[in-house]
Amino acid sequence: MPSTCLEIDRVSKRYGEVVALREMTFEVRPGELFGFVGSNGAGKTTTMRIVLGVLAADSGEVRWNGAPVDFATRTRFGYMPEERGLYPKMKVLHQLAYLAELHGMSIQAAQRNAEFWIGKLGLRDRRQDTVQSLSLGNQQRVQLCAALVHEPEVLVLDEPFSGLDPVAVDVMSQVLRDKADEGVPVLFSSHQLDLVQRLCDRVGIVRSGQMVAAGTVAELRSGAAARLIVEAPDAPADWARGLAGVTVTERTAGRWTLELAPGTDEQRILHAALATGPVTEFSRHKPTLGELFRNVVTEGDAR
Numbered sequence: 001m002p003s004t005c006l007e008i009d010r011v012s013k014r015y016g017e018v019v020a021l022r023e024m025t026f027e028v029r030p031g032e033l034f035g036f037v038g039s040n041g042a043g044k045t046t047t048m049r050i051v052l053g054v055l056a057a058d059s060g061e062v063r064w065n066g067a068p069v070d071f072a073t074r075t076r077f078g079y080m081p082e083e084r085g086l087y088p089k090m091k092v093l094h095q096l097a098y099l100a101e102l103h104g105m106s107i108q109a110a111q112r113n114a115e116f117w118i119g120k121l122g123l124r125d126r127r128q129d130t131v132q133s134l135s136l137g138n139q140q141r142v143q144l145c146a147a148l149v150h151e152p153e154v155l156v157l158d159e160p161f162s163g164l165d166p167v168a169v170d171v172m173s174q175v176l177r178d179k180a181d182e183g184v185p186v187l188f189s190s191h192q193l194d195l196v197q198r199l200c201d202r203v204g205i206v207r208s209g210q211m212v213a214a215g216t217v218a219e220l221r222s223g224a225a226a227r228l229i230v231e232a233p234d235a236p237a238d239w240a241r242g243l244a245g246v247t248v249t250e251r252t253a254g255r256w257t258l259e260l261a262p263g264t265d266e267q268r269i270l271h272a273a274l275a276t277g278p279v280t281e282f283s284r285h286k287p288t289l290g291e292l293f294r295n296v297v298t299e300g301d302a303r
């Protein structure tokens with residue numbers, strides 16, 4: 001593990017009786033876009049607040065560059081909180097320059113960076129408007145500028161894509177990709193799983209305050225149970241019943257989705273299908289991130 005990782009190490013947190021995090025553990029590496037996904041209430045916001053020091057953990061540690069994160073380190077983080085957090089009556093340019101100065105930048109550098117990000121996020125025409133006069137999507141663009149304006153070493157963004165139009169999603173995606181490519185670890189939460197699958201280098205799935213699966217989308221997909229799609233128009237409804245290691249998960253006219261236990265011989269299934277007549281499709285199905293997510297969440301519910 002590179003020493004410049006952002007490490008979340010066995011972080012636990014309770015709100016009274018509610019256990020929000022149970023030894024939450026994962027790391028975000030330099031240059032990596034890490035998508036943080038999980039059901040409502042799974043613990044994503046709590047984790048991010050602890051990373052940023054807005055909340056204190058009951059136990060566990062957050063480290064950056066191998067050292068526990070403290071107040072000084074956090075000033076070098078960029079954060080987009082879920083509750084947002086801009087001054088509604090302040091003008092966009094003034095506000096961003098002010099926030100950069102608060103992070104220790106000179107007036108000139110703060111002004112220059114504020115102008116740069118305003119341009120990059122397509123807000124040039126609105127730079128002299130108050131934040132409260134902007135649409136919600138544009139306020140969100142300003143919020144992203146606020147997370148970036150002091151040239152952070154780490155980015156932590158709580159649902160940065162929620163409520164954005166498709167053009168703004170593209171702009172936001174590109175900015176996050178560029179930042180990651182510059183070597184910044186980027187952690188963001190989202191419920192938009194297609195987007196996470198497309199954009200992220202690695203994904204972490206959270207359930208009930210724990211990280212239950214983390215890896216590249218390809219790794220997560222390869223760890224899932226193998227599935228086969230079999231199209232055999234003349235096959236009787238029960239042709240797959242009784243085949244060892246095979247569970248039928250879906251059936252529509254002449255088409256079956258089969259889940260295979262580890263080690264199940266696919267050729268044996270093909271022979272069984274051919275014995276019923278022509279086989280017009282026989283293919284492996286890789287689950288989408290959305291399907292993996294549902295499996296993980298339902299597994300938890302079944303316990």
Ligand SMILES: Nc1ncnc2c1ncn2[C@@H]1O[C@H](COP(=O)(O)OP(=O)(O)OP(=O)(O)O)[C@@H](O)[C@H]1O
Pocket residue numbers: 015018019020038039040041042043044045046047
């Ligand atoms: N201030 C609080 N007081 C009491 N319980 C809280 C508080 N904040 C969060 N919780 C509880 O902690 C758990 C984790 O919540 P959290 O907001 O971290 O989840 P989340 O994954 O960000 O959810 P969402 O996707 O809905 O934003 C939930 O059970 C939530 O109800």
